Amino acid sequence: MKPTLLTRAVRLATLAAVAAPASVLAGGFSLNEQSASAMGVANAGAAANPENATTVFFNPAGMGQLNGTNISFGAAVLDIDAEAKGGSITSSNQIGQPVSGSRGGDIADPAFLPNAYLTHEISDSIDIGFGIHVPYGLAADYDDDFIGRFFADKTELKAIAFTPAISVNNGKGLSMGLGLNVLYVEGRLTKFLDNSGTLAQAPSGAVPGTPSQGYADIEGDDVAVTFQIGFLYELNDRTQFGLKAQTGTELELKGDATFTNVAVATPAGTPTPPGPGVAVAIDSTEPARVPLAIPESITAGIRHRLTDEFTVLAGATYSRWSRFESLDIYGRDSSKPLTGKNLGGMPGQLTHVPEEWSNTWQFNLGGIWQATPEWALKAGYAWDESPVDKYVTARIPSSDRHWLTLGAQWKSPQSGWTVDAAVGTLLFTDDPKVEDKPYVLTPGGTQPSPRDPNSSYSAEYDLQAWSAAIQISKAF
Template identity: 60%
Template sequence: MRSSLLTRAVRLTSLALVVAAPASAFAGGFSLNEQSASAMGTANAGAAANPENATAVLFNPAGMSQLSGTNISFGAAVLDIDAEAKSDTIRSVDALGQPGAYTGNGGDIADPALLPNIYITHEINESIDVGFGIHAPYGLAADYEDDFAGRYLADKTELTVISFTPSIAVSNGKGLSMGVGINVMYGEGRLSRYQDVRGAVVRSALQSAGVSSLDQLPAAQQQAIVAGANGLAQQYPDTYSDVEGDDIAVNFRVGFLYELSEATQFGLTAQTGTEFELDGDLEISQFPGEALGLSGPLSLSEKAEVPLAIPESLTVGVRHRLSPEFTLLAGATYSRWSRFEELDVYSAEGGTGQVSQVIQPAPGDPVTHVTEKWDNNWQFNLGGIWQASEAWAFKAGYAYDQSPVDQYVTARIPSEDRHWLTLGTQWQDRQSGWKVDAAVGTLIFADNAKVDDREYSHQQPTVATSNTNYQAEYELSAWSAAIEFSKAF
């Protein structure tokens, strides 16, 4: 039996790696809630205190101590977010302060995503349990159409993270247990945008003239530079910047579970922060060589890296059985998203690469910089389970999720606070031991996301470095669905 189970787990693990896709998460940072259909049915309420199955590996490794024998849970969730700028709210300005030549709203920027998962636990003895999980804790995907008004600030934004999570739990046999898990995460990301060559032309002209702004030049010379910049922009409308990279990062989760009585128990989990260093390549295609006194178009490339902060988090949960039929669940999660202050692309060639030689960043500065300055945020959850019969249970949940994005709302991550409403059901076959959970959820955003995207200085992150600006209000909505199969052996 164990050999068969191991073979099945390996196959499911391979499937998870093949079909894992990036997802969009425009609130709660870029973390994903859709990790388990059994927990999703109650909007993840009290998940740290309610070890229903092997998903305890993720939600609270201490919960494995309340599972007997060997347990397996596997499934998948589909997440689809509609995010589209309202055309009548769009305002764009190019690098020279002129009205933007592109006026499109970018279309619906988020495609549906599939999020598979698998978790396994095994009871070593009465005091020790071990487990392993594969899931997608973080994800982000946005893709604008080519005529997007903010194309000089964002085009494609992608992040896919797959976590491999070995865990262990120890119980004192008196209602208290502790668990520890390690998240070994593989992440890959992509950032792309069109480049407004007007800025490069003006910078080159100012350097040649030995001045810092156009205002310091005679009016006739200013007009000539602007005319030249606009002419080159028309000649090279599709200059494109694209950076891709990947990395492995590790963080830790520790959990506690305390059974106060047969009816009530409490859970607490804490996760450490970490940082990816996404190593890869930065390429700029269709770059106008004329801006450098050469003939174009040119293709520039350079080894690059993108630091990406993953926050610490703390989750508390409580489960209380009102009766054999009714269970109440509640919880809260605090995440330190203030770690995510910037989204920068650094040269991995010490500033000697082709792109750095053109951009000429100051020593120690990134090649490109995006100010983020996210805030720490809370998520609050409330849910309930009705055991209608021996075979059937029904679930419902609500969560309020604060957006960590406040002042610097970018076109890459248009964000707002959201309300998460979920319904779920569980069918159990007592004879075979199989359980099937299904859940659906909808996201209701508190308001339209108000984007005001600019280019900022790395040295002074609140100071704009160019006239480039994109403003719009985004209509956001979403739904999700999940299924999960669980069995105890």
């Protein structure tokens, strides 16, 4: 990959934000951990509860209910334990022989997710804001001797968003906000390559020392924009409703595909030695692109103060993950040795992995107890639906989950400083069952690969996770 001056600058400016890739195994690759104050109630009613400057993310219309200048900054840690269960794993290579190796270890390292937000009141009816946050992320990394290494090794998606926003209000309880997310996204996909089929089928045998496996490493990045619009309506002094809609977008992660020790048979007319039909190992670096869809979403929320001490919140989010139909890698130069082979089925396609994700719902419910003027205690629950349905792969083993959270908030009435802390646990409803096979894309749709009918990997995964966040806010 040859980064431009712009991408170099963005990388330097956002190094802290993407240093540790985010990990998520439900809700697609969206991240819930954007604010400790909202996380304390599992993001319930966040579109209708503008507590601080984090409303730039949850609903820009909420800026109209903040006075003066407000800042919020913090970070979250998300740790998911994901590992294939012993005794559930089977794997075979291109010639139908068992693949030896380990279960792959815990594939998801802890992720550090920073955020910072600012709002400023321009006039009684106009507010502006800005946010920097990590809305999407995904990471999985297997041990090198993983038994399913011909289907997955490393999977990384790192994203950071720069979010300017503006809101207007009519002074009668109705606010509207507009914002955009400027997304910088990096991706990396690696896996080991099975040479057994080529070595076994080469008419003239193989050059001595040709390795039984190679390696593929694909990296790319892109910049894209999504838009958001929000509404907030104050029904009375105790109840208000919020709504936020966000557009989707299509990314084209462009970079290089680096192949090492890939076994190929020499074509007819090759001089002797090695002569035609001999299996040899080649290295090749080929320009590549990976299309990636970011879904549209719509979020609704309600906040209701039962008493001066107790507040209840509820919300729901619908995301159109059906945009993510497949994970494809395309070469951008058909003269390159592997791009020209159309390994993924269609012209220039190197790999085709069907995904066919489903649209999802997330439902949230939470409560706040204002125990003293300084201290508030929070609790929340969310049902988070997984979009992974028909094809469950080693790169993204996933299932539906319950999200249980607790939070505490301390606020100084004199200084305006506020500190929020929250912890959460993720309870997955099922142990996902991975069934990986090679596929190709044809004009008629996804089909099992005719070149490789024997390769497979299957396993059942055990998933556990927890998260924690802290946030500091100040009103000036």
